[in-house]
Amino acid sequence: MKKLATATLVLLMMAVWAAGQGTVTKPSDFFGFEPGSDRNLFTYEKLIGYLQKVEGESPRIKLEEIGHSPEGRPMYIAFISSEANIGNLDRLKEINRDLALNPDLEPRALEEMVEEGRTFVLATLSMHSTEVGPSQSAPLIAYDFATTADEKKLEWLDNMIYMMVPCHNPDGMDMVVNNYLKHVGTKYEGASLPRVYHKYVGHDNNRDFVILTQDDNRAIARIYNQTWFPQVMVEKHQMGSTGTRYFVPPNHDPIAENVPAGIFHWSGVFGQHMATDMTADGLAGVSQHYLFDDYWPGSTETCIWKNVIGFLTEAASARGATPIYIEPTELSVRGKGLAEYKKGVNMLEPWEGGWWRLGDIVAYEISSTMSVIKTASLYREDILRFRNRMCVEQVEKGKSEAPYYYIMPLEQHDQGELVNLVNLMMEHGISVFTLESDHLLDSKLYRKGDVVIPLAQPFRPFIKEVMETQEYPERHYTPGGELIKPYDITSWSLPLHRSVTSREINTRCTGLEDKLKPVTGEYTLAGQVDTDSPVMVLPVGSNESFRAAFLALEKGLKVERLKADHEVEGKVFGQGSFVVYRDPKKEQAWKAVREELPFDPGYILDKRAIPAEPVAIPRIALVETYFHDMDAGWTRYLFDTYHVPFEVLHPGDLGKTGLTDKYDVILFPDSDKSILMTGKQKSGDDYYLGTYHPDYVKGIGKEGMEKLMAFSNGGGIIIAWGRSARLFEGVMKITGKDEDESEEFQLPFRDISTQLSKEGLYVPGSLMKINIAKGHPLTLGMPRQIGVFSRGRPVFQTGIPVFDTDRRVVATYPEKEVLLSGYSAHDEKLGNKAAMIWLRKGKGQFVFYGFGPQFRASTQASYKLLFNAILLERKKG
Numbered sequence: 001m002k003k004l005a006t007a008t009l010v011l012l013m014m015a016v017w018a019a020g021q022g023t024v025t026k027p028s029d030f031f032g033f034e035p036g037s038d039r040n041l042f043t044y045e046k047l048i049g050y051l052q053k054v055e056g057e058s059p060r061i062k063l064e065e066i067g068h069s070p071e072g073r074p075m076y077i078a079f080i081s082s083e084a085n086i087g088n089l090d091r092l093k094e095i096n097r098d099l100a101l102n103p104d105l106e107p108r109a110l111e112e113m114v115e116e117g118r119t120f121v122l123a124t125l126s127m128h129s130t131e132v133g134p135s136q137s138a139p140l141i142a143y144d145f146a147t148t149a150d151e152k153k154l155e156w157l158d159n160m161i162y163m164m165v166p167c168h169n170p171d172g173m174d175m176v177v178n179n180y181l182k183h184v185g186t187k188y189e190g191a192s193l194p195r196v197y198h199k200y201v202g203h204d205n206n207r208d209f210v211i212l213t214q215d216d217n218r219a220i221a222r223i224y225n226q227t228w229f230p231q232v233m234v235e236k237h238q239m240g241s242t243g244t245r246y247f248v249p250p251n252h253d254p255i256a257e258n259v260p261a262g263i264f265h266w267s268g269v270f271g272q273h274m275a276t277d278m279t280a281d282g283l284a285g286v287s288q289h290y291l292f293d294d295y296w297p298g299s300t301e302t303c304i305w306k307n308v309i310g311f312l313t314e315a316a317s318a319r320g321a322t323p324i325y326i327e328p329t330e331l332s333v334r335g336k337g338l339a340e341y342k343k344g345v346n347m348l349e350p351w352e353g354g355w356w357r358l359g360d361i362v363a364y365e366i367s368s369t370m371s372v373i374k375t376a377s378l379y380r381e382d383i384l385r386f387r388n389r390m391c392v393e394q395v396e397k398g399k400s401e402a403p404y405y406y407i408m409p410l411e412q413h414d415q416g417e418l419v420n421l422v423n424l425m426m427e428h429g430i431s432v433f434t435l436e437s438d439h440l441l442d443s444k445l446y447r448k449g450d451v452v453i454p455l456a457q458p459f460r461p462f463i464k465e466v467m468e469t470q471e472y473p474e475r476h477y478t479p480g481g482e483l484i485k486p487y488d489i490t491s492w493s494l495p496l497h498r499s500v501t502s503r504e505i506n507t508r509c510t511g512l513e514d515k516l517k518p519v520t521g522e523y524t525l526a527g528q529v530d531t532d533s534p535v536m537v538l539p540v541g542s543n544e545s546f547r548a549a550f551l552a553l554e555k556g557l558k559v560e561r562l563k564a565d566h567e568v569e570g571k572v573f574g575q576g577s578f579v580v581y582r583d584p585k586k587e588q589a590w591k592a593v594r595e596e597l598p599f600d601p602g603y604i605l606d607k608r609a610i611p612a613e614p615v616a617i618p619r620i621a622l623v624e625t626y627f628h629d630m631d632a633g634w635t636r637y638l639f640d641t642y643h644v645p646f647e648v649l650h651p652g653d654l655g656k657t658g659l660t661d662k663y664d665v666i667l668f669p670d671s672d673k674s675i676l677m678t679g680k681q682k683s684g685d686d687y688y689l690g691t692y693h694p695d696y697v698k699g700i701g702k703e704g705m706e707k708l709m710a711f712s713n714g715g716g717i718i719i720a721w722g723r724s725a726r727l728f729e730g731v732m733k734i735t736g737k738d739e740d741e742s743e744e745f746q747l748p749f750r751d752i753s754t755q756l757s758k759e760g761l762y763v764p765g766s767l768m769k770i771n772i773a774k775g776h777p778l779t780l781g782m783p784r785q786i787g788v789f790s791r792g793r794p795v796f797q798t799g800i801p802v803f804d805t806d807r808r809v810v811a812t813y814p815e816k817e818v819l820l821s822g823y824s825a826h827d828e829k830l831g832n833k834a835a836m837i838w839l840r841k842g843k844g845q846f847v848f849y850g851f852g853p854q855f856r857a858s859t860q861a862s863y864k865l866l867f868n869a870i871l872l873e874r875k876k877g
């Protein structure tokens with residue numbers, strides 16, 4: 001009888017739902033086209049508009065604002081689940097937090113939570129904006145679940161909550177969609193966006209999840225670090241057009257040493273279900289164990305170091321919403337995991353070629369999403385138990401296995417970076433402590449105020465990963481065979497990249513643990529001195545001093561730099577330290593500068609003359625190519641956040657404008673020489689036009705180079721790093737009014753990295769040691785040795801200068817053990833070679849770096865080498 005009643009009720013409810021379907025707006029009615037149809041794309045605002053409409057029409061979807069993109073667009077999670085779960089989100093969120101962070105749950109309490117809890121699956125869509133398919137699928141998935149009467153799907157919704165971030169990168173989505181719509185129907189349909197698809201960093205937004213610099217990424221990371229603690233996370237991507245149709249986990253080797261086996265097992269379970277379900281849906285070409293490895297943190301998937309079952313999927317791309325036809329002979333594989341495009345265990349049913357369109361990508365996306373949701377529902381209890389077991393095991397490991405703590409002394413060469421590191425770790429959901437009193441451990445004295453990070457924490461794998469020195473997990477394809485090369489960089493150690501001293505402690509000490517005081521709220525060392533002093537001195541060793549000095553200049557305060565070391569209140573401030581003068585008319589500016597500082601500056605109370613010279617902010621031109629120039633984007637980000645004003649010049653602009661009167665500094669971030677010079681990519685002897693509208697295929701050219709040399713000849717400063725330094729190698733020419741006034745010259749340097757790599761040098765993106773020359777304006781505030789981010793090129797060989805040229809080697813690789821963190825082969829080839837050089841021709845100065853001084857805003861140790869360069873004194877004529 002009871003059974004019959006329940007069955008009747010279910011039927012009745014289904015009928016109600018079926019009747020209710022008409023009230024949910026269909027995507028095609030809202031957008032005016034079916035999402036995924038040829039040559040149609042909607043913008044971010046439209047996407048959110050649709051989801052908000054469905055939220056009003058269906059109790060199965062609820063939107064929550066989670067932050068803003070760098071350009072200020074609001075970002076959301078769309079929770080999709082049963083009405084009951086949507087109504088119970090607050091309680092379910094509490095359960096998630098307990099499962100994730102509480103290692104002391106009683107078995108019964110745990111089982112009750114497993115019974116009551118639901119699997120949370122976070123899906124982040126289309127962070128790479130040219131990978132349009134996932135976000136364009138979102139309305140179809142939302143509509144399906146809002147209206148479905150399918151018993152299976154309703155059961156999934158009872159068991160799990162799908163947390164869809166409908167677009168991870170709203171700014172980029174609008175840039176790419178608007179660019180597509182501008183060209184659709186014209187000859188240049190499908191033309192590439194002539195800039196990065198993000199305010200700053202483009203594709204590198206998926207390299208930011210250790211350092212968390214970009215607002216959209218911080219909003220996403222907060223979901224798994226601090227607020228919702230989902231158990232499963234998938235980031236949705238697209239890859240090239242001519243390879244496999246879809247990638248699902250498991251990934252290929254190498255994998256992260258610090259991530260527990262269970263995480264990989266579980267991502268494999270999700271992958272295996274996807275491969276099975278998608279193939280059953282008639283979708284061919286699903287690949288696994290292919291191309292994508294899993295050893296490096298920095299992607300959205302960095303949550304796998306925080307006990308989340310995280311993975312990515314990748315669909316083959318069309319050209320935006322324009323279909324492409326792929327000849328079977330054009331199908332190929334690359335990277336690792338598949339040696340030929342043929343049936344094999346890593347691709348059981350190859351796709352045969354033919355038309356490939358956005359609609360296909362959408363079909364694959366929907367199928368893979370359904371499978372993930374099904375799997376999360378099917379294994380609900382196991383996944384919830386697994387999440388808490390990870391927490392228990394990691395906390396236990398932190399108590400029973402070295403290392404036990406990382407201790408960072410309060411006294412640091414750059415104290416501001418210690419403060420920034422602590423605040424970053426806390427943003428990652430890590431508990432950080434300070435010592436309440438001095439403590440002797442392993443015959444070393446640690447001081448009151450020293451920072452301690454214990455490893456007995458749920459996110460232990462993350463702590464270890466970002467605090468230790470990296471050793472690339474070397475694996476080979478066959479015994480004794482070829483090394484499996486890294487997909488991305490190999491170093492991310494937060495202390496080493498910042499030159500912050502950190503000690504790994506391998507002895508457990510409860511006496512030390514008794515003296516730990518948790519850091520709560522924002523960590524700062526400022527606010528201990530209160531004074532009415534009219535002058536502050538900012539130590540040259542700290543990046544934050546440069547930030548504050550640039551802010552003071554921006555706000556019109558008088559700023560000077562010490563000409564020699566100078567003692568203030570018993571503390572010595574090194575040459576180059578900034579002196580900022582209070583101005584009664586600009587009290588707000590003074591206050592702003594003080595608030596910007598994470599430590600107290602020195603204050604000068606008397607009016608004795610200070611041995612200092614004035615500083616002015618130079619007029620900077622930053623050269624950014626149209627070719628998705630991420631390194632230039634990161635440089636813009638760095639300058640914006642350090643209050644350094646600049647103008648962007650594109651290579652084609654250099655010939656059109658008078659550089660000499662407009663700028664003091666022209667800066668070339670790492671870029672390909674042929675793109676800079678011609679606007680085209682060169683491979684061997686061939687140039688490639690790529691897929692840019694002809695308006696953007698323009699380089700510096702002969703005219704631009706003439707202007708650039710005139711700029712230098714007039715006393716301008718040229719700064720370049722990476723491949724861009726090659727622009728200035730070989731014979732250069734200053735063009736005068738006639739041939740008599742023209743002059744050919746050669747700067748006394750060359751790049752020898754090609755030869756070194758022939759001899760076996762291989763640096764895939766690692767931290768290398770350099771020794772810093774003393775007594776040069778470029779090295780003010782630098783310690784004796786730091787680690788710099790290198791790809792093994794360029795490497796400089798200087799020569800004896802002739803006529804009015806000159807040179808100085810500013811930084812040198814040490815003779816031995818050049819590698820500091822990550823991977824390299826034959827790093828001894830770099831021994832004693834020049835890593836950074838200063839050159840002069842007449843009044844013109846050049847600063848070249850063999851490394852990225854600001855690489856992905858993650859190499860704080862070398863920032864000062866860049867800031868000092870823009871502050872170099874111009875030689876006046």
Ligand SMILES: [Zn+2]
Pocket residue numbers: 128131236237238
């Ligand atoms: Zn991608």
